[in-house]
Amino acid sequence: MTATLEIAPPQSPASVAVRLTDVHKSFGHGPQAVTALEGVDLRVGLGEFVCLLGASGCGKTTLLNLVAGLDEPSAGDVVTHTARPAVMFQEAALLPWLTAARNVELPLRLAGVRRDRRRAKASELLELVRLREVGDKRPHELSGGMRQRVALARALASTLGAADEDAPGLLLMDEPFAALDAITRDVLQAELLRIWRATGTAVLFVTHDVREAVRLGQRVVLLSSRPGRVVQEWPVDGLRGAEELAAVEEINARLREVISTHAAA
Amino acid sequence: MPRPDLVNEPGAPTGGGRDPGLAAVEAGLDALDAPAPASQGRRGWRRTLSAALPPLLALVAFVAVWQALWASALWPEYKLPAPLAVWNVVWEAFREGEALGILWTSVHRAVIGFLVAVVVATPFGLLVARVRPVRSAIGPLVTGLQSLPSVAWVPAAVLWFGLNDAAIYFVVLLGAVPSITNGLVAGIEQIPPILPRVGAALGANRWESARHILLPAALPGYLAGLKQGWAFSWRSLMAAELIAVSPQLGLGLGAFLQHGQALSDMTQVIAAILLILLVGIGVELLAFRPVERRVLRARGLVGVL
C-alpha cells in the first residue's frame, strides 16, 4: 500500500504549484563551500499537502528558502505557479516592536489593504488561532506557542494579501510546530488541516517528525543529508489506524537507514 | 525516529467540525496561555525617590569636598573659588535674565545643528549600511571622522565661512553626523538576519523593507547613535563657541566661558562649566532617557535602565 513513487505521475503544467528541477545549492566558495542541495527534483500539485522529511541539517530550510524566492539556486530551476508564497519560518520571527495584531496586519498593510479592512481581517485571523484577547500584547509577552500561532496567523494573512490576483495559494512551513508541547501541537495540526481544506492552498510542510508528516501530508518526501537529495516518496493520503502506523514504521526505518549510511561514510 | 507515546493519540482530524474533546483542550490551553496580570511596581513617589537619592547624595558629597578644599585654603581664591561664590554668579546671571539668553543662544544652536545632522545622517547611514560599494568606500572614513576632535575643524570653518553661524553649524554637523551615521549602521548590522527575510516573504519592496523592517529593527542602535550625536553636537558647539568668539555670534555658553578666562574670573569659568554640564545632563535625562526606556521596554529588552 505504501508503494514508492518512482516517477511522479504525469501532470498537466496547469495543476502544478511548485516544480524544482535538478536544483543545486551550495554556500560559500572554494574548498570551504558547503553543498546543501544536490540535484533535487520535487513537484507540489495545486492544493496538495506535501511533507518534507529529513534529518537535521539536510537542507530542508534551504529548499524552502529557494521556493520562497528568498535565495537563488546555484543551479537548476525553481518554478512556482502560485501567488507569492506565504512563509512560516522555523522560528516565529515576529517583529518585536509590533503588537501581535500589528504583526498579523503587516502583510495586509504591505499589500495596500485599507486600515479598517486589515484590522478586521487581523482580528479574524487571531480568532482563528484563538488569540483574539492578546492582540495588543507584544511578542515578548507571549509564550512560545502563542508566538508560533501569531506567526501562523501572519502567514495566513500574507496569503490573503497576495491572493487578490486570484492566483492559487502556497503555504511554506518550516517545522512550525517543533517547539510546541504535544497537546498544543495536536491542536494546531488540526487547525492547519482545517484551514488547508477550507482554502485549498498548496502546503509544503517541513518536519523531522515522521508521525507528524504521515498524519498531515498527502505525500511524504524524504531528503538525504549532505548533500540533500530526494531519496524516496510515499503517498500517505487518508491513511488511518494500522495503515498509518505501518507507514510511519516504514518511513522511520528508511530514515534510520539514510542516517546510518551517513555514519559509515 | 519513534517518539515515546506519553500523550494519547488525539482524535483524527477529519471533517470540518471540531470534536468537543478538542474544544475543551483548546479552552484549557487558552486559560494557560492567558498572560498573568503585570505585577504592580513600587509606588510612584518611592521609585522617584530611590532613583533621585543616589545622584543627590553624590552631588552633596561633591559640594562638601569642594567646600572643605576651599576652606583649607590650599589654593588662592582666584584658583579655587568657594561653591557659594560660584552659585552667586549663576544666581545673579539668572536673576538678571542674562543666563537665559546665554542658554538659549547655545541650546537652540545645538538643537538646530543636531536636527540637521539627523536629517543628513539618517539617509546617509542607510546608504552606508545597505549599499556595499558605498560602505567599503566611506565606511572607514566615517568611523575615522568620529575619532577626530571636532575642535580641529574650527580653524578651517572660520577660514571658509568667516566668523558667523555657518561656521558654527559646520563644526556641529561634522561632530554629530558621523556618530549618528555610525549608530544607524551598527543598529542595522545587528538586526537578526531573519527579519529582512520576513519582510521579503511578506512582500515588502526595498523601500517598504527599510520603512517597516530595517529602521524599526535598528531603532535601539539608532537611538544610541542619536544620543551620542547629541553629545557630539553639544561639545562641538562648545568648542566652536569657545574658539570663534565674535560679537556677531552672540553670547553663548562657550563665549561666556571664554570671557571668564579673559577676565581671569574663576567663578565665571566654573559657573560656565557647570551650566554646560547641566544642559548635557538635562537633555540626557529629559529627552533621551525616557525615549530609550520606552523603546527598550516595548521590545522586552529591559536593561539596567
Ligand SMILES: Nc1ncnc2c1ncn2[C@@H]1O[C@H](COP(=O)(O)OP(=O)(O)OP(=O)(O)O)[C@@H](O)[C@H]1O
Ligand atoms: N547561509 C549559510 N551558509 C553556509 N552554510 C549554510 C547556510 N545555510 C545553511 N547552510 C548549511 O546547509 C546545510 C543545510 O542547512 P538547512 O538549514 O537547510 O538544514 P535543515 O534541513 O533546515 O536543518 P534543521 O532540521 O536542523 O533545521 C547545513 O549543513 C548548513 O550548515
Ligand SMILES: [Mg+2]
Ligand atoms: Mg531548518
